[in-house]
Structures are given as structure tokens and as C-alpha cells.
Amino acid sequence: MSFARKYGISKLRIQKAEEMESRQPKMAGQTPIGTLIGSLPMFLSMVSLAFLLSLPQALIYRFVMREWFSGEEIAFHLFPFIAVPLLMGMLYGPSLTISVGFVVTAFIWAASSFNPCTFIVAMTSTIFIAVRAPRLRRNSDVWHLLGNLIFYQVFVAIAVMVAQRYLLSATEITPIYVITQFVGMFVFAFIGVILALYIFLPIIEKISGRISDYSLMRYTNVGSQLLLRLSREAPGTYAHTLTVADLAQAAADAIGADGLLARVGAFYHDVGKLSRPALFMENQSGKENPHNPLPPSISRMIIAGHVKEGLILAQGEKLPPAVLRIIATHHGTTNMQWFKLKAEEQAAASPAGIGRNGAATTDGFYRYQGPLPKSREETIVMIADSVEAASRSLGVPDIKAVSSLVDKIILGKLTDGQFASSEITCHELDIIKGSLVSSVIHHLHSRKAYPPKK
Numbered sequence: 315m316s317f318a319r320k321y322g323i324s325k326l327r328i329q330k331a332e333e334m335e336s337r338q339p340k341m342a343g344q345t346p347i348g349t350l351i352g353s354l355p356m357f358l359s360m361v362s363l364a365f366l367l368s369l370p371q372a373l374i375y376r377f378v379m380r381e382w383f384s385g386e387e388i389a390f391h392l393f394p395f396i397a398v399p400l401l402m403g404m405l406y407g408p409s410l411t412i413s414v415g416f417v418v419t420a421f422i423w424a425a426s427s428f429n430p431c432t433f434i435v436a437m438t439s440t441i442f443i444a445v446r447a448p449r450l451r452r453n454s455d456v457w458h459l460l461g462n463l464i465f466y467q468v469f470v471a472i473a474v475m476v477a478q479r480y481l482l483s484a485t486e487i488t489p490i491y492v493i494t495q496f497v498g499m500f501v502f503a504f505i506g507v508i509l510a511l512y513i514f515l516p517i518i519e520k521i522s523g524r525i526s527d528y529s530l531m532r533y534t535n536v537g538s539q540l541l542l543r544l545s546r547e548a549p550g551t552y553a554h555t556l557t558v559a560d561l562a563q564a565a566a567d568a569i570g571a572d573g574l575l576a577r578v579g580a581f582y583h584d585v586g587k588l589s590r591p592a593l594f595m596e597n598q599s600g601k602e603n604p605h606n607p608l609p610p611s612i613s614r615m616i617i618a619g620h621v622k623e624g625l626i627l628a629q630g631e632k633l634p635p636a637v638l639r640i641i642a643t644h645h646g647t648t649n650m651q652w653f654k655l656k657a658e659e660q661a662a663a664s665p666a667g668i669g670r671n672g673a674a675t676t677d678g679f680y681r682y683q684g685p686l687p688k689s690r691e692e693t694i695v696m697i698a699d700s701v702e703a704a705s706r707s708l709g710v711p712d713i714k715a716v717s718s719l720v721d722k723i724i725l726g727k728l729t730d731g732q733f734a735s736s737e738i739t740c741h742e743l744d745i746i747k748g749s750l751v752s753s754v755i756h757h758l759h760s761r762k763a764y765p766p767k768k
Contacts, residue, residue, distance in 0.1 A: 396503045408448065551591060584620065590616065644699050653680055704719055720751050
């Protein structure tokens, strides 16, 4: 049986693969709107969202609870204290949430005729949510946060109202006033959370290109259709994928990056190998390497194609843009060293060169097409992928050998320019190295053999 028939590499397939070289699949990464949303437009969009969410509240107060409140009192609930900081915290982290929340709170305060209770309740709510929101991953986490917030804010609101009543002689603060304020707080906090999670969060994630841990959790299930296929059709790649996910998450958590995003990206980074699993070493199970009889230029086309084909599969599964970026960048523009050396050896053995292979011995031809990683999570998955693959060649998991290996890989990628576009710092690379060494040692731990039965 010929190699082409055995592995399904026909001339048409080779032609199509060469065409794919010239057209990179469109990446759904950071959009221009998403880039702008990081500054003034992002702030304006959050303020607009606050006004939008205030409309149903205003209508309810105007037509349903009109007799209970005066104009100034209505302003207490005209802006949501929950939805905006919740969305900001889940996508942008505490610092930016508090900064934007302070300005939004100032608007709320002005709308309530500078009512001190409004300002204090809104600002303390914003700070509380900003600190807790980035760690929300499940519905139970969200409702636990909401319960804690309401519990603490009851005491804050009571303290402020008592101070207003007895220190500022605010005669409008009566028992019915306090009760209706709390009822309004509970009802609209609940409505704000529902709107934020199920309506506005997906919209903002799509516009900004960001993804929250809450949305990422749905992709952590290793029983998904794509990962099940990987486990059955490419078991070696699947085992590699799980280990890379562990290494990447631990390293990302160590430097304060998004460990969950690194883990999900690592789960899917090699799904493109499903097209021809037997052509990748981890799935060959000790059999003869099928690349041996192939020209290195064809091998290079097949290996490089797993990135593009992975993107096509991932886009078909509607994986988020941040995960697509990890798939696209996990090799950057690194060299396919083995095939490059093979091509150079063949070219050296033939004075006249070997056709296309003779022209293909340049450094650029045997490199992946990129792009380079930009975020810390993309960079970490790139490093963890190489470290896991290289660590399999180590016999005894000696800490010096592992440390030397990780050093060599990180330094090699650094000098090769793979981190040129990355947000990663040298200090963070040191922390990542320590985390990877520890993780690899634990994954390669040895066991004593069981004593034979007598």
C-alpha cells in the first residue's frame, strides 16, 4: 500500500494544503471596537448601559410606586448598583471597575440631589463587586455574591439612614421609607444580575473580544464533542493536551494571569491534529515514523497545517475568540527544526539541489506562519506546549535536568523573537519557569515497583 493511500495524502490534498498557506483563516480576535472599548468609549458604553437599565426602574416607580416616593427619593433607584460593576469586574478586573464605578456613582449621586445614602451604598456596592466579580465562575458563585452584598448593604444603608435621621434631621426617613428602599434594593439587584448575566454579558464579550471566567466554564468539560474525538482518534495528543492544560493553568495562576483561559486554550490548542493523527509522533505508538519516506517540504506542509485546521474546527464549535488566539499562536513562528535539518542534508548531498526542497532550506520556509502570541495566556500555552513535549525525552525526572530543559526552551524562544509582541515580562518568565519545573517534576514522578508475589 502506497504512503499516499495509507494516509490519504493525494495530489488534490497537497494542492489544497498549499492553497491554505496563502489564506490564513480569519481570526475573531480583538476587534477595533474592542480595542476602543478599553478607554473612553468603554466608559461611555457603561454609563449608557446604566441609563438603559434605569428606564424600566423609572417606569415602575412612576406608575406602580408613585405614591410611595417623591422625586428625589425615586433617584435613589434610578441607576443599577449591581449590573454595571458586575459586568466590568467580570471582564476588566478590579482596578478599572472601581475607576469607572466611581465616575458612574458620581452621576448617581448628582441625580439623587447629592443624597449621601445613595453615594455610600452605590460606592460600597461597586467596590465589593469589583473585588469579587473576577472570580465568578458558576451561577452559585453569582447568587452567593448577591446574597453577601445585600446582607452587608442592609447594615450600611441602615447606618446611613439613621445618621441622616438623627444627625441631619431628615424627617422623610420613616419606617415605611426604609422598608420600601430595601424592597426596591432587593428587587432591582435581582433584576440587574439577570440582565447582566444573560443579556448584556454575551453582547459585551462579542464586541470587546474578551471572555469572562463565567463564560469560559462551559468549555472546561473534557466530554465535549471535539475533545471526545481527540481522546478516541488521537489518544497521544489528548494525553499531551491534558498535561499542557495543567502546566499552563498553574503557571498562569502563579503570575496572576487568567489560569482558566490558559487551561481551556490548552485543551483545544492541538485539535487540528485530528485531520491526520498518525502523522504526529505522540500518536505513533513506537511504529516507524511515516515522515521518513516523505520529502521534508511535504512534511512541513502537513505539520504546519494542524494550526489552520485546528482554527477551522474550533470556529465550527464556536469557541470564543480568546481561545482561537491561543490555537493560532501556540507555535508562533518557531522553526520546524527536524524537517529543516533534513532538507538541508538532502540539499547538501545534491550539488544541483533537489528542486523545490533545494530552495526550501531557508530559515523562513520551515517556520510556522504565526501570528506571535500577545497575551500572557497565549505565551504561557506556547511555553508549556514545548516544555511538555520535550520533557517526555527525559529519563529520570531530575530537578536539575528539568530546570535546565525549561531554561533552554524559554531562552530559545526569547532569543528567537517569539515573545516580541507579548505582554510577558522577564520577572514573570522567572516565575513561570519555577511553576513549570515544579509541575513537570510532579507529572514525571516515578514509583517503586510492586514486590513480586511469593
